[in-house]
Amino acid sequence: MKHPILDVLPVPLKREAESSLTLLSLPPGEVIFRPGDHCAGLPLVVSGSVKVQMTGVSGNRIVLYRMGANDICTLSIGCLMSGHGYRAEAVVEEAAEAIMVPRQLFDQMMAVSAEFRTGIMASYGRRLDDLMLLVEEVAFRRMDERLEQWLASRVKHGMISITHQELAVELGTAREVVSRLLKELERQGRVALSRGHIQCL
Amino acid sequence: MKHPILDVLPVPLKREAESSLTLLSLPPGEVIFRPGDHCAGLPLVVSGSVKVQMTGVSGNRIVLYRMGANDICTLSIGCLMSGHGYRAEAVVEEAAEAIMVPRQLFDQMMAVSAEFRTGIMASYGRRLDDLMLLVEEVAFRRMDERLEQWLASRVKHGMISITHQELAVELGTAREVVSRLLKELERQGRVALSRGHIQCL
């Protein structure tokens, strides 16, 4: 099976998982779950990239975190256990492959393997850490710094394809703020702007 | 034993827990853990109130959430599992009682009881939800609304004992901002201010 958390399972259970679970192919733009949705099982991300974002009462959105290869959708466990609907939304960015582990099988895995439990809990811990850092970032850091850091962290060949609106959702701010900060960077000769693209120099 | 999560355990393990675990008394102001601390075990809060806050790179602090009676310090599980130090700090507000479950015993409980596992995971889910709501609040909601809501949520007999600085940490903003907003509320005749106290009218 293609997800490392399954490799820690004892052989019989691993076999069962391999035979009963299928690899889902998720095209970019696909919405895996939306606010209010009920949780069908635990998604394990095998490849690609999925962003998790939430919409506030005000209608504003913000990206909370991303999941990549080998990640576990920890958010789903809470929904699975408490029966609440999701509060956030998951959208595929780069075409992804995922495995959906149904609740019953998940329970079995948790019961049987200490290593599996540790993996799940550690994943939870990381997510909690991510969110704590995000709170700090949103509450205290300057937007120009955050923007530059975001750009630096995901340039590919000096070029990024994204609209100002999308970038605003990444940072949890308004489109106008992003436009103005980018314009200032352009004036400083640090980037070149064109419709839907940012060229980092 | 005094914490409900322990009641779901099978009798032998519950007995063992009752005999080996002691109830810790924590006076107000006591720091249960600080950033960087290593995790000794899973704290279960039996009574009282504990706030969890973090300090940003800028030195600013913000309260992330509170734990009350019957809560589980979910944050500790991540540290326990991954071996990382804490990123936040826990401070006792109202004198609290807590039980500290050492890692080995916690592992045993997780191994033995499905109900215990479900309780732990559900607690994790709630904490994630809290933090997601906090992100939204900090990113998008107006400070005056947040301040009024905070006051409304914890008035006792119309009176609150807190300094503007402490209130600023609750909301993740600057002391001056709190002072100004409170002064405006006083001008509107909604509160009466005195050193260290806010009287809600």
Added chain:
DNA sequence: AAGAACTCAGTGACTAAGTCACACAGCGAT
């Protein structure tokens, strides 16, 4: 009891960020 030392609160001046309203540019469809 008087003064020193400390904590808490108030405020002006300024910068950063968010909101609102609107103009206009790039691009695809007809």
Added chain:
DNA sequence: ATCGCTGTGTGACTTAGTCACTGAGTTCTT
């Protein structure tokens, strides 16, 4: 070429955060 849609630029204004400083209320000293 024109229309319509989406994306971007900008001015004017409000809200929030920062800096520097004053002064008021407490507690400690002697």
